[in-house]
Amino acid sequence: MGQKTDTKPATSLTDGISDALRRKAESKNWPLIIIERALKGGVKEESLHQAMDAGMTPLQARQMLIEERKIELNMAWSKVDTERGNRAKIGKKGLTIDAINIGSYADVPDIWPDQTMRPRGAFVRPGAVSMGYTIYSKAEVWSDNLGELYEEAIQRRWRPATDIPWESISPLPEDRERAIGQICTELCEYNYAVILALGKWVREVSYGYHEVKLFLSTVLFDAGRHYEAFRKRALVNGRGLGVQATGDRFMPIREALCYAEMATVVFMVNDSFVLSLYQLLAALAQNDAEVELFTLAAQDKARHLAYGVDHTRFLIEHQPERRDEIRRYLSKGEEYVAKDRASDTPMREALAIHLGGGVKHIGDGFRRLDDFRHRQLQAYLGRVEAAGLEDHENILWPELAKDL
Amino acid sequence: MAKFPSVEWFKAIQDLVNGDDGIRKLGTCDAVMGVKVQDKAFEITFEAFDCTGVREISEAELANTDFYLDASYETWQEMLENISQSGGQPDRHLTLNTIDFLAPDGFAKSDDQSRKDRFYRYGQTFQQFFNASAEIKTEFAVPA
Numbered sequence: 008m009g010q011k012t013d014t015k016p017a018t019s020l021t022d023g024i025s026d027a028l029r030r031k032a033e034s035k036n037w038p039l040i041i042i043e044r045a046l047k048g049g050v051k052e053e054s055l056h057q058a059m060d061a062g063m064t065p066l067q068a069r070q071m072l073i074e075e076r077k078i079e080l081n082m083a084w085s086k087v088d089t090e091r092g093n094r095a096k097i098g099k100k101g102l103t104i105d106a107i108n109i110g111s112y113a114d115v116p117d118i119w120p121d122q123t124m125r126p127r128g129a130f131v132r133p134g135a136v137s138m139g140y141t142i143y144s145k146a147e148v149w150s151d152n153l154g155e156l157y158e159e160a161i162q163r164r165w166r167p168a169t170d171i172p173w174e175s176i177s178p179l180p181e182d183r184e185r186a187i188g189q190i191c192t193e194l195c196e197y198n199y200a201v202i203l204a205l206g207k208w209v210r211e212v213s214y215g216y217h218e219v220k221l222f223l224s225t226v227l228f229d230a231g232r233h234y235e236a237f238r239k240r241a242l243v244n245g246r247g248l249g250v251q252a253t254g255d256r257f258m259p260i261r262e263a264l265c266y267a268e269m270a271t272v273v274f275m276v277n278d279s280f281v282l283s284l285y286q287l288l289a290a291l292a293q294n295d296a297e298v299e300l301f302t303l304a305a306q307d308k309a310r311h312l313a314y315g316v317d318h319t320r321f322l323i324e325h326q327p328e329r330r331d332e333i334r335r336y337l338s339k340g341e342e343y344v345a346k347d348r349a350s351d352t353p354m355r356e357a358l359a360i361h362l363g364g365g366v367k368h369i370g371d372g373f374r375r376l377d378d379f380r381h382r383q384l385q386a387y388l389g390r391v392e393a394a395g396l397e398d399h400e401n402i403l404w405p406e407l408a409k410d411l
Numbered sequence: 412m413a414k415f416p417s418v419e420w421f422k423a424i425q426d427l428v429n430g431d432d433g434i435r436k437l438g439t440c441d442a443v444m445g446v447k448v449q450d451k452a453f454e455i456t457f458e459a460f461d462c463t464g465v466r467e468i469s470e471a472e473l474a475n476t477d478f479y480l481d482a483s484y485e486t487w488q489e490m491l492e493n494i495s496q497s498g499g500q501p502d503r504h505l506t507l508n509t510i511d512f513l514a515p516d517g518f519a520k521s522d523d524q525s526r527k528d529r530f531y532r533y534g535q536t537f538q539q540f541f542n543a544s545a546e547i548k549t550e551f552a553v554p555a
Binding site: 098099100155158159162163164282285286287289290291292295298302303305306308309310312313316317382386388389390392393394 | 437438439441458459460461503506508509511512513517523524525526527528529531532533534535538
C-alpha cells in the first residue's frame with residue numbers, strides 16, 4: 008500500500024458519484040453501476056475507496072451488495088396467515104395428492120370464488136388478475152376419486168416405444184392386416200377427438216379444483232399415448248392406415264356447451280363402448296404386442312370411466328335437478344354412436360373380419376359382432392346404473408336398443 | 412406342493428408377488444378380487460403395491476368383492492397348467508381377459524359394473540398374480 012488515498016469527496020458530483028471516486032473506479036475497471044448502487048445502498052464513499060485499493064474485484068463487490076440486500080428483506084411474505092403445522096402422512100403409496108389435503112387445504116368449496124391462478128389455500132394477493140376461467144362449481148367437475156385416479160395414472164403409465172414387444176408382430180394375412188389397420192385408424196381419430204375436447208375444457212376449470220385439472224391432464228396424455236400406439240400398430244408392419252372415420256360420434260363431443268355435457272358424452276358414453284372394444288382387441292390379439300397394447304389401453308380407459316361414473320354420480324347427488332339434463336346428454340351421445348355405427352361400413356366390416364378370423368368367415372364374424380354389441384351395451388347400461396341413473400334401458404336411443 | 416383351490420395356494424402366490432419387483436413396476440392396485448371354484452370362494456385383497464390379504468369366504472360374501480372370477484374347474488385347471496408349462500407366459504387364448512371375453516357370461520362377475528371395471532383397470536396386475544403360480548407346484552383337487 009503506502010500510497011495515500013484521496014478519500015475526500017469532491018464537490019463535483021455526477022449521478023451521485025464524486026469525480027475522485029469515478030476516476031478510481033475507471034482505473035480499477037469497476038462498473039459505475041456498482042458504485043452507484045453501493046452509494047444508494049448506504050455504503051460510504053470512503054469504504055469504496057478502501058475496497059478498490061485493497062484489490063476487491065467488481066464481482067466480489069456485487070456479491071457483497073447482494074448479501075447486504077438480503078439482510079434488509081422484511082420477510083413479510085412469510086408471515087401471511089396460511090395454515091401451518093399439519094404434517095402430511097406418507098402412506099403405502101408415498102406422498103399422494105390426497106395425503107396433503109389436510110386441515111383447511113382439504114376444504115374444496117362448492118363454489119370457488121377466485122378468478123385468479125391462486126393455488127387453493129394460498130394467501131390472496133390483492134390485484135391479481137383474472138384468468139378467465141368459466142367453471143367455478145364443484146359439482147360440475149368433481150368426483151371423490153380424483154386424487155386416487157391421478158396418482159394411479161402416474162404410477163401405471165407406460166411407454167409405447169419400449170413397453171410393447173413390437174418385434175412379436177409377424178406379417179398377417181392381407182385381410183386381417185387391413186382390418187386391424189382400419190380399426191387402429193378409427194381409434195386414432197377417437198383419441199384425437201378426446202384430446203381436442205379436453206384441451207378446450209381443462210383450461211376452463213378454476214384452480215380451486217386442481218385435482219380435476221391434474222387428472223384431466225393425465226387423460227389428455229393417455230389419449231395422446233393411445234393415438235401414438237395405435238398409429239404404430241397400423242404402421243409397424245408396413246401395411247398402413249385405413250380410411251378416415253365418418254366421425255359422427257365426435258360431433259356431440261365437439262359441440263358440447265358445458266363441461267357436464269362433454270364429460271357425459273366422453274367419459275360415460277363413448278369411453279364405455281371404447282373400453283369394450285379394447286377388451287375385444289386384446290382377447291383376439293394375433294401376437295403378444297397386441298395383447299400388451301390393448302390390455303394397457305384398457306387399463307387407462309377403465310380409469311377414465313371410473314372418473315366418468317363417479318363424476319356423474321356426484322353431480323346428480325349434489326344437483327338432483329340436473330338428472331334429466333344428464334339423461335339428455337346420454338341420449339345425445341347414444342344417438343351419434345348409433346349414427347356412426349350405421350354409416351361406418353369400414354369399421355363394421357373390419358370388426359367382423361377380426362371376429363370371424365378372416366374375410367372368408369365374415370358371416371360368422373357379423374354374428375359374433377352382434378353378440379359383442381349386446382355385451383358392449385350391457386356394460387354401458389351397467390355403468391349408467393352405477394352412476395345413479397337406473398332403468399336407462401327404457402329410454403335408450405332406439406337404434407342402440409336393438410342390440411339389447 | 413399346494414393344493415388348488417386353497418388358502419395355502421393363494422398365500423403362496425401372495426408371498427411370491429409381494430417380493431416381486433416386476434409386479435411393483437406395474438403400479439398401484441386397489442381392488443378386492445373374489446375367486447370362485449365350484450363351491451369354494453376366496454377373497455384376495457390388493458392395496459397399493461402389495462397383495463395384502465387372502466382368505467376363504469362364503470359364496471354369499473363374493474357380493475362384497477369388487478368382482479369375482481368364476482369358471483368351471485376344467486377352465487381353471489387348463490389356465491393354470493398352461494401358465495405352469497409356459498413358465499408364466501400363458502397362451503393368448505388363456506389370459507384372464509380372453510377367457511372373460513370368450514365366456515358367454517364372462518369370467519369376471521359383479522352386480523356393479525363400475526366395481527367390475529377394476530378387472531380391466533388392473534388387468535396386468537391380476538394376470539401377473541396368476542402367472543406367478545408357474546413358480547410353485549400345484550396339486551389340482553376338485554373341491555368336495
